[in-house]
Amino acid sequence: VIAQEEIIRIVSKMTSVFSLAPGGLGPALALDLVRSGEITKISREVIRPYYRAKVKRAVAQLQEEMAGMPFAIHKPEGALFLWLWFEGLPITTRELYERLKNRGVLVVSGHYFFPGLDESWRHKDECIRVTYAQDDEVVEKGLSIIADEVRKAYG
Structure with missing residues (x-):
């Protein structure tokens, strides 16, 4: 980031927080797959091969x-x-x-x-x-x- 030092410091803090806290969309989309066990099937039959x-x-x-x-x-x-x-x-x-x-x-x-x-x-x-x-x-x-x-x- 090329900016004033204060802006760089704020953007750095925001980036740190975003990197440490995963968004909720990915886990929400995967929740049903995990609960049903379908994620294991997908892993074995699609991803692994x-x-x-x-x-x-x-x-x-x-x-x-x-x-x-x-x-x-x-x-x-x-x-x-x-x-x-x-x-x-x-x-x-x-x-x-x-x-x-x-x-x-x-x-x-x-x-x-x-x-x-x-x-x-x-x-x-x-x-x-x-x-x-x-x-x-x-x-x-x-x-x-x-x-x-x-x-x-x-x-």
Whole structure:
């Protein structure tokens, strides 16, 4: 927000309150689904198969595009993202993040998820977290760019 300091302070407080207090419309719409148990059926029959198919596509693409590179995928366990491990990556995943960001791809560097651990442990700088929840075309393009940048890093 670009404004006078007093306005910025007020908008910041409003944003904090709105972020902490969920609106009533979403929960109200879901209440009947929860009470009837229909939400469980929808989760099992619609949502789970949808994301299972998305993760399978992403994993297959990564395995194809990363073939021959020291690369592994940590076991996908139902979240909306994958953990990719590039063993012996010659650059840090922070640097990889910057390269990817310059090409329009956002990932999360693994080092954020290992606070307080031994700084010399390379694994924390060899992993990234990527989502597969976006449109298939966006995910496919992003994964191709990741593969390209990782290939360049290994040289």
